[in-house]
Amino acid sequence: MMKLFGKKEQSKTEKIDEASKSLNKGLSGLMMKAFVGKDDLDKINNSIEGAKMAALAEEGAFGEVAYATVTALQDTGKLVNFDPIVILQLNVIQAGREPYAHQMETLVSKLQIPRVGDVISLGSNPADPTQFIYLGLKQ
Structure with a gap:
């Protein structure tokens, strides 16, 4: 444009x-x-x-590799373009593995901040495949 x-x-x-x-x-x-x-x-x-x-x-550059239920959410007080960076406590469900707990610090949209009990999508971080990238609320 x-x-x-x-x-x-x-x-x-x-x-x-x-x-x-x-x-x-x-x-x-x-x-x-x-x-x-x-x-x-x-x-x-x-x-x-x-x-x-x-x-x-x-923008859709990563595919979903797992999904997780949010068990706790903590605000870090940091903002990027007015969107908050939060710490998510998660119960991750990934193919071929038992569900497990995971914590991640991530940027979330202020319009779609996940709440406890929400299910989110996770992608694989290309820089470190052992880490996840927050993809947003699961559709």
């Missing part, structure tokens, strides 16, 4: 990539490294990576 003066609409992943570049490269990246500190910068970059995975999942 074209906007006024020919600037195209960016997808969420493009916006997240742009934010990551401005955070880690150039003058602003140098300033961040100087003033924030390595540990906090690593936390910020991990949050950005989580947001990118969530955006890719929202």
